[in-house]
Every structure is written in C-alpha cells, then in structure tokens.
Amino acid sequence: MKKSLLISLSAHLLLMLMFVGINFIFPKTVEVPPRVVMDVALAVDKGAKAKKTKVKKQKKKPAQKKKKEPKKVKKKVVKKKPKPQKKKQVKKKIKKPVLKAKQKSKTKAKKEIKSKKVLKDLKPKKKVISENDTKKTTVKKKDKSKKVINDVKKSPNVSKTNSNLDGKLTKDDLIELRNQIKQCWKVPAGIQNAENLVTKVKVALKPNGKIINAEIYSTSISTSNQFMRVMSESALRAILSDGCNPLKLPKSKYKQWKNIIITFDPKQMLN
Amino acid sequence: MKKIFLSLFLLLTSINISFAETLEISITEGEVKKTNIAISNFYMEDSSSKEKKMIANINAVITNNLKNSGLFEAIDKNAFMQKPFDMRFRPDFSSWRPINTEILITGKVININNKYKIEMYIWDVTRQKQILAKKYMISYPSWRRLSHLISDDIYTRITGETGYFDSRILFVSESKKDGRRIKRIAIMDQDGANIKYITNGKYIALTPRFSPDKKKIAYMSYKRGVPAVFLHDIKTGKIQFLGKFRNMTYAPNFSPDGSKMIFAYAEKGNSNIWEMNVETGRFRQITKNKHIDTSPAYAPDGESIVFTSDRTGSAQIHTLNLNSGVVKKISPGGGVYTTPVWSPRGDLIAYTKQQQGKFYIGVMNIDGTGERLISNSFLEEGPSFAPNGRSIVFSRNDISSLKTKLMSIDITGYNLREVKTPHGASDPNWSSLNKR
Numbered sequence: 001m002k003k004s005l006l007i008s009l010s011a012h013l014l015l016m017l018m019f020v021g022i023n024f025i026f027p028k029t030v031e032v033p034p035r036v037v038m039d040v041a042l043a044v045d046k047g048a049k050a051k052k053t054k055v056k057k058q059k060k061k062p063a064q065k066k067k068k069e070p071k072k073v074k075k076k077v078v079k080k081k082p083k084p085q086k087k088k089q090v091k092k093k094i095k096k097p098v099l100k101a102k103q104k105s106k107t108k109a110k111k112e113i114k115s116k117k118v119l120k121d122l123k124p125k126k127k128v129i130s131e132n133d134t135k136k137t138t139v140k141k142k143d144k145s146k147k148v149i150n151d152v153k154k155s156p157n158v159s160k161t162n163s164n165l166d167g168k169l170t171k172d173d174l175i176e177l178r179n180q181i182k183q184c185w186k187v188p189a190g191i192q193n194a195e196n197l198v199t200k201v202k203v204a205l206k207p208n209g210k211i212i213n214a215e216i217y218s219t220s221i222s223t224s225n226q227f228m229r230v231m232s233e234s235a236l237r238a239i240l241s242d243g244c245n246p247l248k249l250p251k252s253k254y255k256q257w258k259n260i261i262i263t264f265d266p267k268q269m270l271n
Numbered sequence: 272m273k274k275i276f277l278s279l280f281l282l283l284t285s286i287n288i289s290f291a292e293t294l295e296i297s298i299t300e301g302e303v304k305k306t307n308i309a310i311s312n313f314y315m316e317d318s319s320s321k322e323k324k325m326i327a328n329i330n331a332v333i334t335n336n337l338k339n340s341g342l343f344e345a346i347d348k349n350a351f352m353q354k355p356f357d358m359r360f361r362p363d364f365s366s367w368r369p370i371n372t373e374i375l376i377t378g379k380v381i382n383i384n385n386k387y388k389i390e391m392y393i394w395d396v397t398r399q400k401q402i403l404a405k406k407y408m409i410s411y412p413s414w415r416r417l418s419h420l421i422s423d424d425i426y427t428r429i430t431g432e433t434g435y436f437d438s439r440i441l442f443v444s445e446s447k448k449d450g451r452r453i454k455r456i457a458i459m460d461q462d463g464a465n466i467k468y469i470t471n472g473k474y475i476a477l478t479p480r481f482s483p484d485k486k487k488i489a490y491m492s493y494k495r496g497v498p499a500v501f502l503h504d505i506k507t508g509k510i511q512f513l514g515k516f517r518n519m520t521y522a523p524n525f526s527p528d529g530s531k532m533i534f535a536y537a538e539k540g541n542s543n544i545w546e547m548n549v550e551t552g553r554f555r556q557i558t559k560n561k562h563i564d565t566s567p568a569y570a571p572d573g574e575s576i577v578f579t580s581d582r583t584g585s586a587q588i589h590t591l592n593l594n595s596g597v598v599k600k601i602s603p604g605g606g607v608y609t610t611p612v613w614s615p616r617g618d619l620i621a622y623t624k625q626q627q628g629k630f631y632i633g634v635m636n637i638d639g640t641g642e643r644l645i646s647n648s649f650l651e652e653g654p655s656f657a658p659n660g661r662s663i664v665f666s667r668n669d670i671s672s673l674k675t676k677l678m679s680i681d682i683t684g685y686n687l688r689e690v691k692t693p694h695g696a697s698d699p700n701w702s703s704l705n706k707r
Contacts, residue, residue: 169294178298185301189342189683191431192618202293230431237373237397238301259293268299 169256173249177257180247185238187266188230195267196220197231201239202261207254209246214239217261235264303685305344306429307371309396310334313378313389314355325387325414326380332418333376333425335462336436339679340426340662341686346370364399372396374429386410391421393428403428415464420707435657436461439702440664441479441488444468445675445695456490458505461657461701463691469503481702482525482549489523489532500534502549513547515554524568525549533557533576535565544578544591557591558598564589570613570637577601577611577620577637588622590637601639606631610653613637615703616660619682623652623665632665634682645684655701664690666697 191197202217216223216232223229238244239262249257312330315322337343352366358377367375375394380387386408393403405424409417416437423434444457444466453472456479459465469488470476479490488503495512500520502511513520516536523534532547544557544567558564560582567578573593580589580600588602588611602608606626613620617637624631624644630651635642650668657663657679664679675697677690690696 174296178296181296181298182300183302185298186304186306187301188430189303189681189685192616226427226431230429233395233398233402234301237395238298240397241373242368255292257294261293261295263295263297264301265297265299266301269301 169250169253173253177247177249181238181244181262184241184244185264186234187269188227188234191227191230193227194231197228197266199228199232199235199264200261201232201235201264202259203239205247205249205258205260207251207258209249211239211245211247231264231266235262238264303683305342306373307346308337308343308374308376308425308429309346309351309367309370309372310337310376311351311353311358311378312355313380313391314359315380315382318380321411322380322382325411329414329418329421332415332462333422336419336422337425339462339686339688341681341688342426342430346372362394362396364394364396367396374425376425389417389421391424393425415460416705419460419462423704432661433659433704435659435662435701435704437705437707438658439481439485439705440677440690441481441700441702442666442677442692442696443477443479443698444692445697446472448472456488456503457692457696459692461690466693469505478522478698480524480700483527483529483703485702485705487549489525489534491521491523500532502532520545522566526569527571527573531573533567533569535567537563544576557593566610568612571615571617577613579609579611588620588639601635601637603635603639603642612654612656614656614660614682615658619660621654621656621663621682623654632663632680634663643684645682646678646680646687651678653698655699657701658704662686664699664701666699 188194198220200217200219201214203214204212206212214236216236219228219232221228223232247257310330310333313326315326318326334345338345350370352370353362355377357363359379362375362377373396375396376391377394378389378391380389387410389407389409391403391405391407392401394400395402403424405421407417407420419437422436426432426434426436438461439458440461441456441458444453444455446453446455454475454477455472456469456476458467458469469479470490470492474492474494476490476492476494479488481488486505488505489500490503491498492501494501497517498519498521499516500513500523502513503509504511513534519537520534521537523532525532530549532549534545534547535542536545541561542563542565543559544564546555546557547553548555557567557576558578558580562580562582563586564578564580564582567576569576570590575590575592577588577590579586580598581587582589583600586607586609587600587604588608589598589600591598601620602622606624609623609625611620611622614634619634620637621632621634624633629647630649631644632646632651632654633642633644645663646665648667649670651665654663654665660682662679662681664677666675667678668675675695677692677696677699678687679690680687690699
C-alpha cells in the first residue's frame with residue numbers, strides 16, 4: 001500500500017513539476033506568435049481581404065480549401081514536400097489555423113497586411129517567425145518560439161494557452177486601465193507611514209468589465225493594523241465604486257484581463 | 272485515494288494555469304478627496320418632541336464634527352431617499368449609491384427608565400456591508416458629549432486614526448470692556464461649545480497649558496508684578512505660585528504623564544530651561560548657558576524636549592535628550608523658528624516660522640527634515656496639536672478686523688478653518704482626549 005502510495009505521489013509530483021516547468025522554461029508562451037503565423041497564412045489563403053463568411057466555408061468544407069487557396073501557397077508547399085505523407089502533415093497544420101482563423105476572423109487589417117509578407121516568405125520558418133514577431137519581442141523570444149512551434153504539433157494543450165495570443169493587451173490598454181482605477185481610488189490622506197501600506201486586490205471580471213468578485217489578495221502588513229485595514233478598504237472601495245465597476249477594457253482581449261491582481265501602492269504619491 | 276491525488280493534481284495545475292493567466296498592474300496614484308458620508312437621524316419609536324430635538328441635535332453635532340475634520344463631505348439630508356424608519360433593520364444600499372454615498376450612519380434610540388440606549392451603525396455602501404455597530408448609554412444632558420464620542424468612533428473606523436472630537440481647547444480670550452482690553456483664560460469644547468472662563472481678567476494671563484488629566488492648568492500671569500508661572504487647579508480654584516524664582520518664569524508645559532512641568536526662567540539677560548516635579552515641588556535646571564533658551568515642550572515619551580534657542584545665532588529649534596543631555600539643532604534655518612511643539616503621535620514637530628516679514632505655521636520631522644509650511648499670514652503663531660496629531664490649532668491676527676482668532680488646519684495643509692469664539696482668542700492649547 002505504502003509503496004503504491006509513494007509511487008503514485010512521486011508520479012504526480014513529477015507531472016506537476018513538468019507542468020510548472022513548462023511555465024518556467026517557456027514563460028512567454030502566451031506571447032509567442034506561431035499561431036498568428038498560421039492564422040495569417042490562412043487569412044491570406046483567402047486573400048488579404050478575407051471575410052468571415054469565407055472562413056466559415058473553409059471550415060465546413062476542408063477539402064475545398066486547397067482549391068481555393070492561392071496558387072502561390074500551394075506551389076510552395078508542394079514543391080517543398082512532394083511526398084503525399086508530408087502533404088497530409090501540411091493539411092493538418094493548416095486545419096488547426098483554420099479554426100483559429102475562424103476565431104480571429106475579426107482581426108484587424110494590419111495583421112492581414114502583415115500576413116501578405118509572411119506568405120511570401122513562408123518557406124523558411126525562421127523568416128516567418130521573425131516577420132510576424134511583434135515589435136516588442138526580442139531575438140531570444142524568437143528562438144523560443146521555434147521550439148514552441150514544434151511543441152504545438154505535439155502538445156495540443158500548449159496550443160490552447162496560445163489561443164490568447166491575439167488578445168494581448170497593449171501599453172495603451174494598460175495605461176487606460178490604470179487611469180480608470182486611479183480616478184476611483186481615494187487615498188486616505190495623512191495616515192502615518194502610509195508609504196508602507198501596500199494592498200493587492202484580486203479581481204475577477206465578466207466580459208463586460210463588471211466585477212464578479214474582488215478580494216484582498218495580500219497586504220504589506222497585517223490588516224489587524226488599523227491603518228492597513230483602512231488602506232486596503234480604500235482599495236476595495238476603489239474597485240467596487242461606480243466609476244470602476246464596470247471597468248472599461250477591450251472585450252476582444254477578455255482572456256487577458258478576466259483575472260487581475262491590482263497593487264495599490266501610495267508610496268510614489270505621498271513622496 | 273486516487274480521487275484525492277487526482278483532485279490535488281487538478282487543483283495544483285489549475286492554480287498554475289490561473290497564475291499564468293492573471294494580469295498584474297500597479298496603481299501608484301490616487302485622489303485625495305473627502306469621504307462622502309450620509310448621517311441619518313437615529314430612529315426612535317414613539318419619540319417625544321424633546322427626544323426628537325435631542326436626536327436632531329446629536330445629528331447636527333456629529334455632522335459638524337465630521338465636516339470640520341476636513342476628511343468628510345456630509346451629504347445633504349434633502350437628498351436622502353430612505354427615512355430612519357426604513358432603515359431600522361438594514362438600509363437599502365441601492366437607495367444610497369445614486370447620491371454618491373460611500374459611508375452611511377444609522378442608529379436607534381431606546382428609552383429605558385429615562386436613560387437612553389443608543390445604537391449606532393456604520394455601513395460601507397460601496398461594499399454593501401456593516402462595518403461597525405456600537406452601543407452607548409446616556410442620560411439626557413449628556414447628549415452633546417455622546418455626539419462627540421460617536422463622532423470619534425466614526426472617525427476612527429473610517430480613517431484609522433484616533434478621533435479628537437471629545438477634547439477641549441484652552442485659550443486666552445481677548446475682549447474689551449470700557450475701552451480696556453481684558454485677557455481671560457477660557458476653556459471650550461473643540462467645536463467651540465461650552466465656554467467657561469478660568470480667570471477673571473483682572474491680571475493678564477498668557478500661554479495657558481493643560482495638565483494631561485485636565486485637572487490643572489499652568490500659565491504665565493502678571494499677578495505679582497513680575498511675570499511668573501502659576502499652577503491653577505480648575506476644580507478647587509487653588510493657585511500655586513512657583514516662589515523659588517525671583518525673576519521672570521514663563522512658557523510652561525506639562526510632561527505627558529503630568530508628573531513634571533517644564534518652563535523657561537529669565538535671569539541676567541539670558542534664559543534657561545527648568546523642570547519642576549509637580550508632586551514634590553523640586554526643581555532641576557535642564558540648560559545652563561548664556562543664550563536664550565525658551566518654549567520647551569516634551570516629546571510624547573517624556574524622554575526628550577524640543578525648545579527654541581539662539582545659541583547658533585538666531586532663534587532655531589533644538590531637541591534635547593533628558594537622559595544624555597545631548598542637544599541637537601534640527602530646524603533647517605532660513606528664518607526665525609519659535610514655539611515648537613511635539614506631535615502626540617511622535618512623528619512631527621510644529622512651530623512658528625518668521626521669514627521676510629511673514630509668519631508661517633510649519634511642520635517637520637523630528638530630525639528636522641521634511642519641512643512643510645502649511646499656513647501663512649501677516650501674523651500667526653503658537654501651534655498646538657489635536658490629541659490624535661492630525662490637526663493643529665493656532666492663533667492668527669486678522670489684519671482687516673484687527674481681531675485675533677483661532678484657526679485649525681490639517682497637518683496635510685488642507686482644511687484651514689476658523690474655530691469660532693465669542694471674542695478674540697489667542698494662545699490655544701488642545702487637550703488630550705477626555706476619559707471615556
């Protein structure tokens with residue numbers, strides 16, 4: 001019994017370590033663009049001005065996709081991988097992005113324009129990645145993304161986490177969010193050592209920005225300290241006030257902001 | 272067993288995933304605004320007109336206290352959508368949010384054998400929950416004191432600071448009679464109510480200071496010709512003269528435990544600081560030099576004093592450790608610094624500063640850093656801290672009316688307001704809190 005327990009425990013620990021490890025090894029997987037690459041490729045298959053309806057048709061009749069795909073793409077793929085087995089692989093590759101493309105059919109013209117460039121350079125993977133890479137991503141991230149591409153094939157789970165990619169919040173989104181909350185937060189003035197009273201509030205949000213739940217996630221000192229309690233209450237009031245509930249955030253990026261941890265730190269203000 | 276492991280596994284992996292998907296942001300700025308508070312009249316079943324008046328008076332005093340603190344914005348009662356009866360059990364928060372209520376005060380009054388049991392409730396409207404419930408028992412004449420106690424409880428719960436409404440202010444009342452200026456020492460509640468005169472104005476009396484238990488006051492008077500410090504028992508009216516000193520004694524102050532009194536003694540053109548044991552009547556010289564040391568005041572721990580000295584050239588603020596005798600100049604210079612007082616919470620020193628023909632009330636950290644001049648005018652001086660260290664009262668000469676009046680200001684520099692007195696007023700000294 002004990003042995004089996006130990007074996008079971010160690011096996012589970014190993015699994016958990018693997019899960020945790022994935023996050024540590026590829027901490028930016030959410031930012032990695034391979035899916036975008038595929039999405040883009042498909043979008044371009046239908047032409048730079050691909051519309052929702054066309055994408056739907058693709059999904060319903062996958063066999064027709066190839067026919068509708070631009071010749072350039074076909075040729076390139078066929079030239080590269082003439083064997084039928086490899087063709088199948090290519091099909092598979094394309095199928096996944098079709099679904100994703102369906103989700104992403106609302107993507108903006110910018111991405112579509114980018115996708116043209118991507119298609120032109122579809123042959124070498126390196127180029128595809130680098131061209132699709134966002135402005136902020138570094139060379140290191142690009143290297144990681146290569147690995148992730150391989151993993152995507154093997155592990156469907158990872159591809160699921162990657163489905164948030166397109167909804168990445170921009171710097172402007174974050175600035176706007178901060179400004180909203182800033183206006184709702186009434187900082188208790190004149191509190192002794194207020195600069196040391198930091199509160200983290202965990203907020204769960206609905207897609208319309210309304211708060212499902214807001215709770216104190218952590219405080220710099222115990223809330224048995226009356227000043228800490230007042231400061232943390234002010235943070236909660238800020239989040240629940242009419243000015244901040246609902247929060248105005250881009251719906252298309254909901255997955256990115258459905259859970260937020262907000263740190264209320266008055267240090268800078270008081271200094 | 273398998274199920275346990277499976278659930279544990281799922282839990283841990285879900286935590287891991289949820290962490291990965293949680294957005295984190297920091298808010299480092301906010302607004303410094305008043306808290307919107309709605310103070311409803313307390314509910315009483317079958318109340319008489321006298322009781323209705325008492326309830327209205329309690330409400331008025333609480334509202335006035337909280338408004339005067341500068342930290343609360345009282346919502347106009349005409350905007351209230353619920354009456355006290357509607358809230359005898361629990362308020363309907365949806366009726367209070369439209370009028371921007373953050374905090375709501377409700378209560379109940381029950382007459383029990385001509386005494387009143389009062390229940391007070393504080394509601395956080397934003398979070399839709401009760402955050403304090405408190406009971407009090409009073410007789411009718413104590414309604415004003417009760418109002419101050421309730422104000423203190425509300426203030427403490429919302430700000431985290433100890434309240435200061437159940438306290439008194441000692442000051443010099445300045446009036447005119449037959450063209451003659453009369454200066455009398457007077458006591459009033461911090462909101463200006465219940466004024467009582469301690470001295471009759473026959474002799475000039477200045478710089479009155481409370482003992483911590485508020486049973487005695489010390490002040491400088493010209494009663495014996497030469498200005499001297501007197502100890503005055505408020506209850507018995509007995510006056511004690513510090514007979515040891517032939518020359519001028521002035522600027523008295525009590526230690527935080529009330530066992531000692533500190534003052535300045537002027538002799539042969541210089542002034543030094545002395546300490547007197549109030550119980551034994553013994554004296555101890557604290558400073559001994561050929562300069563002018565004056566305006567001593569204790570730190571809240573009683574271990575140090577702060578005082579003014581011209582030993583560095585001009586009048587500057589110094590601290591002195593009573594155990595080691597180490598003196599340290601703390602004021603940054605650039606003006607004349609006088610009348611320093613130590614905050615009851617120990618973090619700040621308030622003072623009068625004179626620079627380029629203007630007077631300022633300032634605060635700085637106890638090491639002299641972080642100087643902030645929070646008020647200025649043609650002539651103002653003599654700051655004194657509220658018992659919670661949040662507000663300061665001082666006197667200001669109104670150049671237009673030539674009247675001296677009392678002003679109060681928050682240590683943040685906000686909420687400068689006049690403390691109304693029937694006559695001119697100067698030399699204020701804010702008491703500690705009354706005992707509950």
